[in-house]
Amino acid sequence: MxxxxxxxxxxxxxxxxxxxxxxxxxxxxxxxxxxxxxxxxxxxxxxxxxxxEMDPLSTVRATRIPNNSLGLVMLAMLAIPRGFVASYSDIAELLNMTPRLVGLFASRNPIPVIVPCHRVVNRDGTVGGYSAWARDGRGVKALLLSMERVRINGFKVDREHFMDPRELKDNFYRIYNYYHALISERNGHSEED
DNA sequence: GTACCGCTTTTAT
DNA sequence: ATAAAAGCGGTAC
Known part of the structure; x- marks a missing residue:
């Protein structure tokens, strides 16, 4: 290889x-x-x-995403397209978690940028934390967003970039189903259950 | 089992 | 503007 x-x-x-x-x-x-x-x-x-950047389904196929709560949050972040953001509370509502817990899992995202945790921001539009870059994480997060043509005033994302929650949900379920189909496909070939 | 932690949010000074 | 509590599952002890 x-x-x-x-x-x-x-x-x-x-x-x-x-x-x-x-x-x-x-x-x-x-x-x-x-x-x-x-x-x-x-x-x-x-x-x-x-x-x-790959499309979300290709990303699911090309990466290792754990089959647990962290994995769910990662799949939800993949549901946010380039140029858009969602809030921690949007993701929390989608997954029946609390915003702070979503932040906790975001901080544990093993694959930053490819799994776009930088597209999750505070409800009021402020950029929020980012631990993938030790010092000035918010600065790098804001930079990544502006590279994606997300307009930011100071450290606040314009409202027009926030996703419609229904679209977030639709995207998420599409990706979620694909992920589980992939898992059973991989399991089915290598072992029985 | 318990205690603490975190990329938040809401409410109260 | 700043402070604090609520809130939850994970992790460490």
């Missing part, structure tokens, strides 16, 4: 890049945000390419 064990460096824009780790099957299980210049200085031999 090819260099799947080597992380891949993908340019996000500016000096921001995404380091993507894949397992022996090629499935993405972890990513981290880095400064491209800093990373190239440290390890010049990495493969590098431009980041191109």
């Amino acid at each position: 090819k260099n799947h064990n080597q992380p891949l460096l993908l340019r996000l824009g500016g000096d921001l890049g995404l380091l993507v780790h894949r397992d022996y099957r090629g499935l993405i299980y972890r990513s981290s945000i880095v400064k491209v210049s800093v990373h190239l200085r440290k390890a010049g031999d990495v493969a590098i390419a431009d980041y191109v």
Whole structure:
């Protein structure tokens, strides 16, 4: 098998890049945000390419998403398209959780950017926290959003970017069903149940 | 079992 | 504007 064990460096824009780790099957299980210049200085031999966002179903197929509450939150975040945001409470309502709990799971998202936890913001439009970038996480979150043409005044997202909850729900169920079909397909071939 | 924590939200100064 | 409590499942002890 090819260099799947080597992380891949993908340019996000500016000096921001995404380091993507894949397992022996090629499935993405972890990513981290880095400064491209800093990373190239440290390890010049990495493969590098431009980041191109996949559609949600392809992302589900290409990544490892756990079959638990964290996985549910990850699937819900995949239901937010580029250029839009949803609030922690929107996701909470969708999944029967509390907003703070959604934030807790968002902070544990192992695959930032690819699973777009930066598209979840506070109900009042303020950007909210972001732990995928240790210092000034909010700044990076705001930067990622503005790269997606989400307009931000100060640290407040314009209301026009908020998704309709019904559309969020429709997208979520489509992705959720696909995820479970994929799981039983994978289980069905390798073991019986 | 208990105690604490977190990318929030709402209410009360 | 700032402070605090509520709220829940996970994690650690």
